[in-house]
Amino acid sequence: MTTLLQRVSGAVLAVLSRAVTGVRPIWAGAAPRGRQRIYFANHASHGDFILVSTCLPPAERARTAAVAGADYWNAGPVRRFIAGRLLRTVLVERNWVERTADPMQVMLGALDAGQSLIFFPEGTRNMGEAPLLRFRSGLYNLAAARPDVELVPCWIENMSRVLPKGALLPVPLLCRVVFGAPMALEAGEDRKAFLDRARQALLALAPKRDGNG
C-alpha cells in the first residue's frame, strides 16, 4: 500500500525535520501498541504532519496517512505530486458545493484499509492568536463510526514559528510533539460534549508558559 517512493521520502523528511527542529516525541499517554489510531493535532503549519509522522516508530509511520484538503493539494501539479506520490495523504474535499466524494467515506475507507490517520480537527491552519480553534464535527463523526479506533491528542509545539504559512525556508527551532492518553467516544455522549472534551484534552498538553514566550 505504501510505495517505495513514499517510504524513502518519509525517511528523508524524518531526517530533515530532525535536523531542523530536533523534534522529539513526549509519550504522555501511551506509545503505539499496534492498535489503529487517529492522531488529532493542532494545525498551523505545513510542517505539522511531517513532525507527527517523524515522531512515530517506523512501523507505525508506514501505516499512518495525513488527512489533508483536496482543494489545496490538488491545485497544481507540484502540490499534486507532493501529496499523491511523495507523502502518504488521504485527500478530502472541504468544499460542500462542488465536491464529488464524501469526505467521511474517504476517511472511513482509509481506516477500513487498516491505516492510522493524522487529523486536524480545526479543519484548517490556525493563523490567529488563539491557541486552538473550534473543532469541526469530523472528529466526532469518525469516533462515532469507528469506536474501536484510539483517538490520540497530539500537541505540536513551535512548528508554526519554524514554518509559518507562506514561508518556504524553515527557521531552525526546537520542536516537541506531546502525545496524550488515547480517548474514545463515551456511551450517550453528544457531539458538542465530545468535541469539547477532545479539545480540552488537546489543550491540556500545551505548555503552561505562553507559546511565544
Added chain:
Amino acid sequence: MNDDTTRLFLGLVTVLATASLVAGVLSRRAAKPLPSTLENLNARIKAWWIMVAGISVAFLFGTGGVVLLFAFVSFAALREYVTLTNTRRADRWTLLGMFLVVIPVQYYLIWIDWYGLYSIFVPVYCFLAMPALTAIRGDTSRFLERVSEQQWGIMLSVYCISHVPALVTLPIPGNEGRGLLLIAFLIATVQGSDVLQYIFGKLFGRHKVAPTVSPSKTWEGLIGGIASASLLGAGLWWLTPFSPVEAGTLAALASVMGFFGGLVASAIKRDRGVKDWGHMIEGHGGMLDRADSLVFAAPVFFHIVRYAWT
C-alpha cells in the same frame, strides 16, 4: 605533535574508563531501581564518551574538522537559544540570516584566518545590520527587546564559541603546528572545571553562591573546582606553549570565566522557566548546558594568549 596528541587521547580514555568503572561498581551495589543521581551520572559519562569521540574525529581532520565541529556547536546552541526568545513573524529574515549567513561567514573568516574581520563581524556589522533589517520589516512591537535578544544570541552562540577554533590561528612563536593542542587544553580545563565543581559541590557543598539563580552552585564547589582545575591545567602544561605556572593561572582564569558563563546561562533559563536548554546531550541537557562555560571562557582566554604570547 603526534606523541602529545596520543598521550592526551590515552589520558582521556583512562579518565573516562575509570569514571565508567566507578559508576558501574556504584550502580551494581546500589538498590534497584537506581537513584536518579546515579542514573544521571551514568547518562553523563556515556555522553562524555560520545563527545570525546566526536571531538577526536574532528581533530583527526585538523583545523577544518574543528572549525566545522564548532560551527555545528554554534548552530545547536543558537537553535536552543532562539527557541526560548520572543520572536514575531517580522523577525523571520533576521532569524534565517542568523543561521544561514552569520554562522557560515563567521566560521569561514576563522578558517581563512582573517582576524581583523572575524573579531568585529558580529559586534559591528551584524549588530547594525540585524536591527536595520528588523526595522525595514516594520513591526515595532517590543522592538528593543527582540533586537537585544537576537544580538545577545549570536554573541553567545556564535561569536564567543567561535573563539575556540580561532585559537588554532594564533601565531605563537615556537608553537607552530600545535594549535589544536591549545584548543584541547582549553576544552579540557574548562570542562574539567565543570566536572570538578560538580563533584566538590556534591561532596562538600553547603553555602550557595547565588541561591536565586542556581541551587547547585556552591562556594565549596566553586573554590574546590577552580583550585583543582588549576592544578589540572598546570599538569597539562606540556600541551601548551606555557610554563606550568602560566598554564595553571590561565586554567584558573578560564575556570572563573566558565563559572560566570554557567551562572548567566542559569539566570536566562530561570527567567524563561526551563530547567535545561534542550535535550541533545543525554544527562546533560542541551548543547548550551554543556557549552555555557566555554562561551565565556573562550574569548577571554583567546585574547590573553594573543596579547601575551604573540
